[in-house]
Amino acid sequence: MIVEQIWTGNAYRNFNYLIVCPDSGEALAIDPLDHEKCLSRAKDKGWDITQILNTHEHGDHTGGNRVMIAATGAKLLAHANARDKIPGIDRGLGAGDVIQVGKTVELEALDTPGHTMSHVCLLSHTDQPALFCGDTLFNAGAGNCHSGGHPVELYQTFAGQLAELPDDTQIYPGHDYIVNNLRFTLDREPDNARAAELLAEIEGQDPDAALVTSLALEKEVNTFFRLHNPSVIAQLRETFPDLPAKPEARAVFLKLRELRNSW
Numbered sequence: 069m070i071v072e073q074i075w076t077g078n079a080y081r082n083f084n085y086l087i088v089c090p091d092s093g094e095a096l097a098i099d100p101l102d103h104e105k106c107l108s109r110a111k112d113k114g115w116d117i118t119q120i121l122n123t124h125e126h127g128d129h130t131g132g133n134r135v136m137i138a139a140t141g142a143k144l145l146a147h148a149n150a151r152d153k154i155p156g157i158d159r160g161l162g163a164g165d166v167i168q169v170g171k172t173v174e175l176e177a178l179d180t181p182g183h184t185m186s187h188v189c190l191l192s193h194t195d196q197p198a199l200f201c202g203d204t205l206f207n208a209g210a211g212n213c214h215s216g217g218h219p220v221e222l223y224q225t226f227a228g229q230l231a232e233l234p235d236d237t238q239i240y241p242g243h244d245y246i247v248n249n250l251r252f253t254l255d256r257e258p259d260n261a262r263a264a265e266l267l268a269e270i271e272g273q274d275p276d277a278a279l280v281t282s283l284a285l286e287k288e289v290n291t292f293f294r295l296h297n298p299s300v301i302a303q304l305r306e307t308f309p310d311l312p313a314k315p316e317a318r319a320v321f322l323k324l325r326e327l328r329n330s331w
């Protein structure tokens with residue numbers, strides 16, 4: 069499997085992706101907002117885009133569909149429940165559905181509500197797994213819930229699905245927000261040395277060659293995976309004195325998500 073991460077350079081800081089079968093050159097484009105960059109990258113490399121996948125219905129993920137389909141004839145895939153929100157879906161996806169790309173690549177659809185209620189992530193069936201997580205999980209952060217999502221469902225997706233994936237899973241999010249997110253982690257957990265070190269390392273990184281994190285690293289630096297951490301809890305109790313000394317993970321997640329909205 070070849071993964072081509074395409075930095076759009078736009079104000080929303082979107083990442084687009086091409087996932088390619090190295091044997092056949094067939095490719096699936098994930099959220100190809102910057103259709104010009106996606107099409108020219110595929111042309112340069114000799115790849116044939118046969119499928120487009122939208123992780124969810126927001127315009128900064130679907131905005132390239134029309135031009136991409138006109139140029140390639142690719143089939144459009146998205147969450148089955150997104151049919152009334154994304155025009156022209158050819159294949160509606162549910163949890164466990166497998167998407168074949170060329171001869172060698174298999175991607176499994178995960179039903180991951182929270183950022184919106186019709187959001188899919190893709191998990192590759194490869195020796196080292198890769199997760200394409202749209203706006204659900206960001207490097208060192210979590211998606212917001214104010215355009216059609218729900219924080220409780222986002223928590224359930226994090227705790228019940230994402231946290232259970234293998235530690236060596238590579239994380240490919242829909243946006244480059246890592247610097248701000250690490251600052252939020254450090255605001256919540258000032259003694260997180262790994263987050264401080266990583267921030268120093270990647271601040272000012274070239275988004276065309278962005279760091280790819282693993283789930284293991286996310287568990288060290290992403291505050292939304294650190295719900296039992298004593299510093300995170302102590303810091304939260306200063307803002308929310310009603311939070312018990314040994315709070316449920318879910319309560320910690322919801323308070324963090326709420327704080328991040330206005331941070």
Ligand SMILES: [Zn+2]
Nearest residue numbers: 124126183203
């Ligand atoms: Zn979104």
Ligand SMILES: [Zn+2]
Nearest residue numbers: 126128203242
């Ligand atoms: Zn987005």
